[in-house]
Amino acid sequence: MGTISVTGALLIITGWFALVEYDKFNEEEKRKILEGIKKSPLKITTIALMPVGILVNIIGGFVLSPVTMLVGASMIFLQAIIVSLLFWNRTRWKSILLLAVVIGLGIFIYVPLWI
Numbered sequence: 001m002g003t004i005s006v007t008g009a010l011l012i013i014t015g016w017f018a019l020v021e022y023d024k025f026n027e028e029e030k031r032k033i034l035e036g037i038k039k040s041p042l043k044i045t046t047i048a049l050m051p052v053g054i055l056v057n058i059i060g061g062f063v064l065s066p067v068t069m070l071v072g073a074s075m076i077f078l079q080a081i082i083v084s085l086l087f088w089n090r091t092r093w094k095s096i097l098l099l100a101v102v103i104g105l106g107i108f109i110y111v112p113l114w115i
Helices: 005-023 027-039 041-063 068-086 093-114
Strands: none
Touching: 005 041, 005 068, 005 093, 027 041, 027 068, 041 068
């Protein structure tokens, strides 16, 4: 089995958290959430941060550009923080745990900039 990067860990943790919490909504609430997303460009942009961040990170890996990889990782990091804050009122302890883990992993993303 291969290694997992900090960015990969952010993807797995954030994706798992969002899917588990979304699955707990009933069908009516899920429908309302989807309708709200369809009507709001800001929400669409927030959701697009992760796939765009993944693409930018992969492109940066292929062209060996640390700056491009950092921009992609930053997009994923930003979306992880937004997800943890969105569920703040629903499941506070999980949101706090996710926020702490995301900030901890974010420190490892930006450590090379400080060295």
